Amino acid sequence: MSAPNDIQSRNVQTEARLWLAQRVSAMILGLAVVVHLGTIIVAVQGGLSAAEIVGRIGGNPRWTAFYAVFVLAIAVHAPIGLRSILNEMTALSPRRVDLLCFIAAAFLAVMGYRVVRDFYLIGGAA
């Protein structure tokens, strides 16, 4: 058996809220991934290329909003899961794990937002 750690003493309210955030973002991702894969399979006719993608979502506010929500859900969902894994599998302190996961969330959000924004701009609607 492993040695007791200080996770137990952490704020259970935060833990429960993070759990809920991860489940809600998972629901959004479930739908978003189906739409995303569906459009790849259905909409792509001439090979998957940047031109195809820009043609589909570039300048279109609805697709831009869809992918903005998609990116947000990823930025919420993935770091919470990563946090659980790091807390359970490594000897890193909980505080350090939280910091790493916050950085991961910010990285995913910024990178994702840039892609969404750039495709929208390339589409020429800005």
Add this chain to the structure above:
Amino acid sequence: MSEDTLTVSVWRGDGEKGSYVDYEVPRMESQTVLDVITYIQRRLDNSLSYRYACRVGMCGSCAMTINGKPRWTCRTHVSKVAPDGKLTVGPLRSMNVVKDLSVEMTEFFDKWARAEGKFHPTKTRNDDFEKVSPSDRKRKQASAGIECIGCGVCYSACDVVSWKSDYLGPAALNRAWTLVNDARDGGQKARLQAVAGDAGCHACHSQQGCVEGCPKHLNPTASIAGLKRAAAMAALKGDLK
């Protein structure tokens, strides 16, 4: 080994020092693993320590690890677990071994207390009975979990318990869930505070080892999922502070 003899390897020693010792036990009709262990203790080696009481699947005393899996021994037939005539019997995993097959269950039951597995009454003897319909949703959820006999099989089967010593475990959380669904109980806020978090329901991986092992066919994983939902609702209201 002949067809009418079982080869039984039994753990002898404590949690730190010991080894498996082989015994030859006559094969009998409708023989349970507890019968086998009792035969060894009565006829072959009376220094063997093990625990049992009711012998009929009610008391939850006799659980051991049989051929790698935690099971109740009194209602586990040899024919089911040892078709090849070989049995390996050890103490339950994740519990300290007192001697041979007897384990220390204090921590296991202390966790029931830590999970607020205690009933908090809200009425006195002067009040009328609480009217709970058998068809009530919460009553049904409680009924699904209340047949636990506290044998420790789920606790021993759980991988999360094995690597996270402060995790409350499936039995204690299942008990808490039955009380969360008890309309008469007045300790709900404290209970959800006790079972939420990474030492409680949120540590469960939903691997369902507990479900597979439970001799009473309960579903502690479903109970823990219920606790996660209840904790989430409480967290939204700010009740977990």
